[in-house]
Amino acid sequence: MKYIVLFITAFQLFGVTTAFADDNHLDFAVTGFGTLGVSGTDTDQLAFRRDTKQTPGVTDSWGFDTDSRLGLQVDMDISQSWHATAQWVARNNTGDFFEQNLDWAFLRWRPADDLDIRVGRMGFDVFMLSEYRNVGYAYLWTRSPHEFYAGIPIYHFDGADIAKKFAVGEGTMTVKAFGGYSFIQVPIANSSNIAERGLTVAGAKLAYEIGDWNARIAYSYVLNNIELAPLQTLLDGLNSAGVNAIWPSAQSLSQQIATQNKALHYSSIGLAYDDGIWLAQMEASYTDTDLLTYPSVASSYLSAGRRFGKVTLYSLLGISETLNNRPKLSNPIVSVSAVNALRNTIDQLSNSSGVDEKSVSLGLRWDVMEHIALKTQWSHYWLGNNGTALWLKPASGPTPDTVNVWSVGVDFMF
Amino acid sequence: MRHFLITLLLVLFMPSAQAELAVIAHIKNNIGVLSAKQVQDIFMGRTRNFPNGRFALPIDQSSPLRAEFYQKLTGRPVEQVNAYWARIMFTGQASPPQQLPDDEAVLQTVRENEGAIGYINQIRVDKTVRVLLLIN
Numbered sequence: 001m002k003y004i005v006l007f008i009t010a011f012q013l014f015g016v017t018t019a020f021a022d023d024n025h026l027d028f029a030v031t032g033f034g035t036l037g038v039s040g041t042d043t044d045q046l047a048f049r050r051d052t053k054q055t056p057g058v059t060d061s062w063g064f065d066t067d068s069r070l071g072l073q074v075d076m077d078i079s080q081s082w083h084a085t086a087q088w089v090a091r092n093n094t095g096d097f098f099e100q101n102l103d104w105a106f107l108r109w110r111p112a113d114d115l116d117i118r119v120g121r122m123g124f125d126v127f128m129l130s131e132y133r134n135v136g137y138a139y140l141w142t143r144s145p146h147e148f149y150a151g152i153p154i155y156h157f158d159g160a161d162i163a164k165k166f167a168v169g170e171g172t173m174t175v176k177a178f179g180g181y182s183f184i185q186v187p188i189a190n191s192s193n194i195a196e197r198g199l200t201v202a203g204a205k206l207a208y209e210i211g212d213w214n215a216r217i218a219y220s221y222v223l224n225n226i227e228l229a230p231l232q233t234l235l236d237g238l239n240s241a242g243v244n245a246i247w248p249s250a251q252s253l254s255q256q257i258a259t260q261n262k263a264l265h266y267s268s269i270g271l272a273y274d275d276g277i278w279l280a281q282m283e284a285s286y287t288d289t290d291l292l293t294y295p296s297v298a299s300s301y302l303s304a305g306r307r308f309g310k311v312t313l314y315s316l317l318g319i320s321e322t323l324n325n326r327p328k329l330s331n332p333i334v335s336v337s338a339v340n341a342l343r344n345t346i347d348q349l350s351n352s353s354g355v356d357e358k359s360v361s362l363g364l365r366w367d368v369m370e371h372i373a374l375k376t377q378w379s380h381y382w383l384g385n386n387g388t389a390l391w392l393k394p395a396s397g398p399t400p401d402t403v404n405v406w407s408v409g410v411d412f413m414f
Numbered sequence: 415m416r417h418f419l420i421t422l423l424l425v426l427f428m429p430s431a432q433a434e435l436a437v438i439a440h441i442k443n444n445i446g447v448l449s450a451k452q453v454q455d456i457f458m459g460r461t462r463n464f465p466n467g468r469f470a471l472p473i474d475q476s477s478p479l480r481a482e483f484y485q486k487l488t489g490r491p492v493e494q495v496n497a498y499w500a501r502i503m504f505t506g507q508a509s510p511p512q513q514l515p516d517d518e519a520v521l522q523t524v525r526e527n528e529g530a531i532g533y534i535n536q537i538r539v540d541k542t543v544r545v546l547l548l549i550n
Contacts, residue, residue, distance in 0.1 A: 031503060033500060033504060073503070075509055080469070085506040106506060108506070113461060114461075123505060132500075135501065137497060138497050138500035139501075276488075276491070307491075309491075310491070370492065370496060373497075
């Protein structure tokens with residue numbers, strides 16, 4: 001909140017006076033981007049969503065709000081080495097509509113041409129696209145690859161980062177480190193209830209850009225500082241002496257289910273190629289956790305495309321697999337309905353947290369005008385047993401093994 | 415928006431006005447000549463300095479010359495250059511070069527700014543500016 005106040009003050013001090021100062025030198029710029037998209041599937045047993053921050057997703061009754069969004073950015077040059085940026089993106093995103101959608105609000109100091117130091121709110125630079133997942137105009141696909149990006153509810157953090165560029169050979173090497181705190185609000189299953197997380201985040205990346213090639217390797221660390229409120233009743237139950245007397249493994253399960261002070265480690269590599277005609281991109285990641293509700297997962301995608309004038313055709317393959325085995329739940333010594341209910345809850349929890357998803361997509365991007373691109377994409381998903389954590393399930397009933405998702409949309413910037 | 419529409423009309427009805435382009439700088443800029451890669455680095459925001467360390471202020475155009483300039487300089491269509499800038503801008507890294515409407519406005523700004531670097535149709539070059547690179 002203090003950054004927002006800082007920004008408003010800064011704009012009042014500088015913005016108004018410089019906005020009319022000199023047409024030839026833009027000190028103050030308002031830009032934006034957006035997507036108007038519609039998507040739908042061929043099932044009503046499972047709802048498709050862009051990422052785990054969204055509800056309710058789309059089914060065979062199509063919807064606009066999975067992909068549609070509108071972003072506004074204000075940039076201000078305070079001096080040659082100081083710059084301020086704020087970006088707010090209206091979208092389907094669980095939680096406070098203003099605060100959770102404010103993705104950038106930082107002050108940048110550039111003491112030298114190749115050194116950036118930023119303080120404020122910034123995008124979470126965990127994978128190649130994670131800082132600009134909302135800016136459809138900037139990438140080829142209808143949305144960032146689902147297997148790779150849908151499981152990351154973190155869009156931004158409040159803190160600082162430092163980036164330094166080096167000329168290495170004919171290319172440019174970028175080294176970046178960041179750290180801070182991220183407050184996020186996530187939906188609980190298909191309900192309108194919200195869980196809150198306070199996360200300590202830190203990370204580093206090494207990127208190298210040369211000619212048509214772009215490569216990166218990155219590591220990010222996330223520590224959850226507060227227990228998810230909806231889990232508390234369950235944890236209290238598992239920790240109670242009475243329950244443990246009847247069901248001795250209860251307490252050890254509570255340690256697996258508890259999310260407080262648990263860490264996630266994201267490791268990833270990415271490689272992109274673009275020679276103006278052909279383009280290809282791949283990323284691979286491993287997310288290491290010891291959380292029952294967010295088990296370790298390996299993900300990858302590979303995309304290739306070709307441009308034909310203003311039209312680009314592409315294909316995309318994605319895969320994501322949970323690696324942890326689900327815990328085998330022992331039975332209580334005595335069958336007591338309250339303890340059985342507790343056991344069922346844990347069973348459901350561990351059954352709904354896995355990802356087992358593969359997909360193939362074909363799509364088209366047509367740059368109809370400068371700054372306007374029309375996109376359409378067909379994706380076919382294969383979903384394994386207990387593998388639909390990135391989707392939203394109905395309260396009961398079987399979930400399909402395969403789902404088709406169709407999307408049409410227009411991306412623009414201004 | 416009006417510029418955009420005019421640009422669109424020009425692109426639609428006056429195609430293939432292929433010109434030789436001159437990358438120009440202030441007459442007192444003693445940098446000599448630049449390579450295509452050095453000009454690319456400045457216009458794509460990879461560096462903010464000339465090779466001699468002086469601050470560079472790239473001046474873009476909103477005219478049809480813009481598409482031709484980037485196609486010839488980077489081998490990429492202007493839509494791709496725009497998508498590249500969308501990524502750089504909306505991740506808070508840098509802002510794209512400011513755009514001026516035509517050769518005359520670029521010439522005027524380059525004459526007045528020692529750090530400026532712009533591009534114009536080569537036939538518009540006069541003695542008041544220095545040519546850093548010719549692009550066919």
